[in-house]
Amino acid sequence: MALTPPSERIWWKEPIAKIELTWILIAFCWGLIMFFMMIYWHGAGEQNLSNETYRIKPEVFAERAQAMIDEYTVREEEGFPVVRPPPGSDVYLIARLWMWWPILELEKDQSYRLHLSSLDWQHGFSLQPVNINVQVHPGYDLVMTIKPDVAGEYGVVCNEYCGLGHHNMVGKIYVVE
Amino acid sequence: MATATEFRTCPNTGLKVDLAAERLIKANAVVAIVFLAIGGLFGILVAFTRWPAVHLLPADWFYLALTAHGLDVLLVWIIFFEIAVLYFASAVLLNSRLAAPKFAWAGFVLMVVGALITNVAVLQGDSSVMFTSYVPMRAAPNFYLGLILFAVGALIGCFVFFGTLVVAKAEKTYEGSIPLVTFGAMTAAIIAVFTIVSGAIILIPTWLWSYGLIPDIDPVIYKLIWWGMGHSSQQINVSAHVAIWYAIAALVFGAKPLSEKVSRMAFLMYILFLQIASAHHMLVEPGLSSEWKIFNTSYAMYLAVLGSMVHGMTVPGSIEAAQRKNGYDRGLFEWLRKAPWGNPAFSGMFLSLLMFGFLGGISGVVMGVEQINLIMHNTLYVPGHFHATVVAGTTLAFMAITYVLVPLIFRRELILKGWARLQPYVFGIGVAGNSLFMMGAGTLGVSRRHWDISFADASLPFDYPAAAFLMMGLNGISAILAMLGGLMFVIVVVGSVFFGRKLGADEKVSLGEVAGSGRAVASYGSSDTIKIPGTAVLVAIFFIAFVLYYFVNWKYLSEIWPMS
Numbered sequence: 001m002a003l004t005p006p007s008e009r010i011w012w013k014e015p016i017a018k019i020e021l022t023w024i025l026i027a028f029c030w031g032l033i034m035f036f037m038m039i040y041w042h043g044a045g046e047q048n049l050s051n052e053t054y055r056i057k058p059e060v061f062a063e064r065a066q067a068m069i070d071e072y073t074v075r076e077e078e079g080f081p082v083v084r085p086p087p088g089s090d091v092y093l094i095a096r097l098w099m100w101w102p103i104l105e106l107e108k109d110q111s112y113r114l115h116l117s118s119l120d121w122q123h124g125f126s127l128q129p130v131n132i133n134v135q136v137h138p139g140y141d142l143v144m145t146i147k148p149d150v151a152g153e154y155g156v157v158c159n160e161y162c163g164l165g166h167h168n169m170v171g172k173i174y175v176v177e
Numbered sequence: 178m179a180t181a182t183e184f185r186t187c188p189n190t191g192l193k194v195d196l197a198a199e200r201l202i203k204a205n206a207v208v209a210i211v212f213l214a215i216g217g218l219f220g221i222l223v224a225f226t227r228w229p230a231v232h233l234l235p236a237d238w239f240y241l242a243l244t245a246h247g248l249d250v251l252l253v254w255i256i257f258f259e260i261a262v263l264y265f266a267s268a269v270l271l272n273s274r275l276a277a278p279k280f281a282w283a284g285f286v287l288m289v290v291g292a293l294i295t296n297v298a299v300l301q302g303d304s305s306v307m308f309t310s311y312v313p314m315r316a317a318p319n320f321y322l323g324l325i326l327f328a329v330g331a332l333i334g335c336f337v338f339f340g341t342l343v344v345a346k347a348e349k350t351y352e353g354s355i356p357l358v359t360f361g362a363m364t365a366a367i368i369a370v371f372t373i374v375s376g377a378i379i380l381i382p383t384w385l386w387s388y389g390l391i392p393d394i395d396p397v398i399y400k401l402i403w404w405g406m407g408h409s410s411q412q413i414n415v416s417a418h419v420a421i422w423y424a425i426a427a428l429v430f431g432a433k434p435l436s437e438k439v440s441r442m443a444f445l446m447y448i449l450f451l452q453i454a455s456a457h458h459m460l461v462e463p464g465l466s467s468e469w470k471i472f473n474t475s476y477a478m479y480l481a482v483l484g485s486m487v488h489g490m491t492v493p494g495s496i497e498a499a500q501r502k503n504g505y506d507r508g509l510f511e512w513l514r515k516a517p518w519g520n521p522a523f524s525g526m527f528l529s530l531l532m533f534g535f536l537g538g539i540s541g542v543v544m545g546v547e548q549i550n551l552i553m554h555n556t557l558y559v560p561g562h563f564h565a566t567v568v569a570g571t572t573l574a575f576m577a578i579t580y581v582l583v584p585l586i587f588r589r590e591l592i593l594k595g596w597a598r599l600q601p602y603v604f605g606i607g608v609a610g611n612s613l614f615m616m617g618a619g620t621l622g623v624s625r626r627h628w629d630i631s632f633a634d635a636s637l638p639f640d641y642p643a644a645a646f647l648m649m650g651l652n653g654i655s656a657i658l659a660m661l662g663g664l665m666f667v668i669v670v671v672g673s674v675f676f677g678r679k680l681g682a683d684e685k686v687s688l689g690e691v692a693g694s695g696r697a698v699a700s701y702g703s704s705d706t707i708k709i710p711g712t713a714v715l716v717a718i719f720f721i722a723f724v725l726y727y728f729v730n731w732k733y734l735s736e737i738w739p740m741s
């Protein structure tokens with residue numbers, strides 16, 4: 001029994017049943033497949049999180065974002081600037097208690113270098129309804145190249161708990177033809 | 178100084194039971210169940226708040242209750258119970274005295290005091306930081322202090338366990354190698370030491386930081402080390418509940434492991450390939466490379482997962498082999514059909530095994546894929562996954578063994594046997610619902626730890642799809658079932674401990690309802706005698722489900738915006 005010392009004292013010399021051995025082999029190979037799948041996707045897949053990160057001071061990130069806002073704001077919406085930066089450019093999205101700033105307007109099928117950082121606590125960039133979720137930290141500038149491929153209006157929900165106003169932290173991204 | 182150890186003899190097994198160990202097992206188990214009740218209550222409040230039609234608590238209370246829920250169930254309930262399991266698996270199973278019971282009591286007191294300090298800090302209201310307490314969000318200093326004291330207490334418990342292994346070996350209280358269940362408990366205790374050290378490395382500086390003594394703590398490093406504790410402790414839970422699966426299979430069926438070697442290797446995998454288990458909590462974090470993420474999230478190519486997949490076959494396999502020996506040899510599944518489904522120890526254990534594997538295991542591996550994590554991180558999919566592992570898996574297994582511990586250790590007959598019979602099903606179905614509906618909502622994008630998914634007061638409007646609201650309602654309904662199941666458990670167990678009929682000193686306890694249960698089945702286990710076709714079918718179904726679900730999620734991933 002499992003509750004008593006093994007009945008065969010030299011238990012490590014007992015043979016292993018074939019069925020157990022088969023399962024171990026299958027499970028092991030499946031593990032390898034799953035492991036190489038992640039590597040394969042870095043080459044063949046189109047959805048990989050960027051490894052490009054810089055340390056940055058919150059003030060510096062805020063300044064860069066402000067420069068983009070000053071240059072490319074096209075209109076205002078509920079007190080938020082709507083910014084339409086040119087395709088291929090560096091785009092900044094600020095996370096702070098409790099808003100995503102500014103609203104971005106991007107062109108469909110164009111690439112952008114999206115910078116994400118927080119000015120205070122951790123936040124969670126949760127782009128809906130596509131359901132892309134990335135963690136946002138203060139002091140880290142995560143740069144990801146994104147290429148929106150469906151036009152529409154997207155919500156940016158905060159999905160890292162960030163205090164009492166957490167559930168009110170919603171931003172917006174437009175993708176236009 | 179050294180007082181003579183007092184023993185009684187267990188009428189079922191003939192083992193000597195150290196009365197000091199017995200008292201400690203009782204104390205730890207009782208406190209565990211009290212915190213399960215408290216934490217469960219918070220869980221219900223949380224689930225009812227997340228049910229849009231009910232939306233029970235105001236926002237500040239919701240975040241407070243969620244913090245308390247995570248702490249009381251994940252840390253306090255589970256770890257107190259694990260300490261009881263450690264003492265049982267060492268002193269009782271090895272027929273030995275417990276090493277240093279006074280230290281064990283000191284550890285117990287530290288854990289109680291620590292748990293209370295942290296709970297008070299949370300209830301005071303300035304520590305609603307979730308049990309993960311990610312910096313730079315700050316809790317009251319006592320929040321961290323309580324956790325540190327609790328961890329030190331648990332560490333003492335682990336050392337008492339190791340000490341008992343040494344004592345038993347030196348005093349030759351058993352022959353040959355330690356039993357498999359004790360080996361599993363040892364795995365848990367070794368991982369616990371690693372866990373608690375990680376906890377100390379991060380919580381002590383954070384505590385000082387909360388007083389302003391340390392200027393700042395890097396949020397990414399914090400998470401990395403915090404999850405070195407947070408995730409490793411899940412590996413403790415797995416080791417402990419797998420050990421319990423084996424224990425119940427042995428108690429109810431007299432089942433013997435198919436192969437000691439394989440089962441022990443599988444436990445060893447948990448220790449060897451724990452790696453930097455925090456990796457799969459950091460797959461979408463900035464500042465860590467993909468190479469690092471891939472190697473560590475797969476625990477070095479899924480070798481720890483391999484361990485669990487092996488147990489997933491050997492545990493039901495050992496039951497099948499025992500049942501077939503007991504005469505239930507017809508067809509593929511007579512052994513399972515004729516299993517004692519009315520015995521809550523067995524039904525709880527088997528439901529735990531099924532749900533841990535099918536719901537918790539598969540979802541966990543899928544979510545832990547570096548890229549797939551992008552479509553799940555911090556959505557409700559995450560709590561959906563871990564309610565399958567840590568509630569349906571660990572908690573249900575702990576409940577199941579409690580039905581055995583009440584007569585064996587507390588020496589009381591169970592009251593309300595009809596309730597006990599039903600309890601694993603009510604709780605199991607409820608939790609399966611919680612798990613599935615939260616995963617469903619997460620797939621639709623719904624955020625975890627979120628008070629208002631209608632965004633009524635948000636800075637900009639946004640709507641989740643209507644199906645998400647439906648999922649949250651169904652989750653609320655499942656929570657009612659889970660709550661009833663939890664309540665039944667607490668009433669049956671606490672009632673039995675205080676009011677159950679006392680068992681006479683030589684009264685044997687009947688643990689199973691199957692013929693021949695409780696006695697060891699004659700020797701088998703060599704390669705030619707094992708015949709477990711039913712288990713092979715179960716495992717094949719599991720494997721197919723796993724592969725399909727895995728690739729379906731790659732498909733979902735391929736549909737989101739291209740990014741690099």
Ligand code: HEM
Pocket residue numbers: 217220221223224227243244246247250251255307308309560564567568572611624625626627655656657659660663
């Ligand atoms: C009556 C049974 C239970 C119900 C109805 C329940 C329900 C819930 C719900 C609705 C959430 C909130 C998810 C969110 O908003 O993010 C949650 C979180 C959680 N639950 Fe449970 N739960 C129960 C039992 C348990 C048990 C027994 C455990 C552990 C053994 C557990 C561990 C957790 C943890 C760790 C969290 C995460 C807290 C956080 O995000 O900080 N739950 N539970």
Ligand SMILES: [Cu+2]
Pocket residue numbers: 095096098122123124158159160161162166169
């Ligand atoms: Cu936020």
Ligand SMILES: [Cu+2]
Pocket residue numbers: 123124158159160161162163166167169
């Ligand atoms: Cu937030």
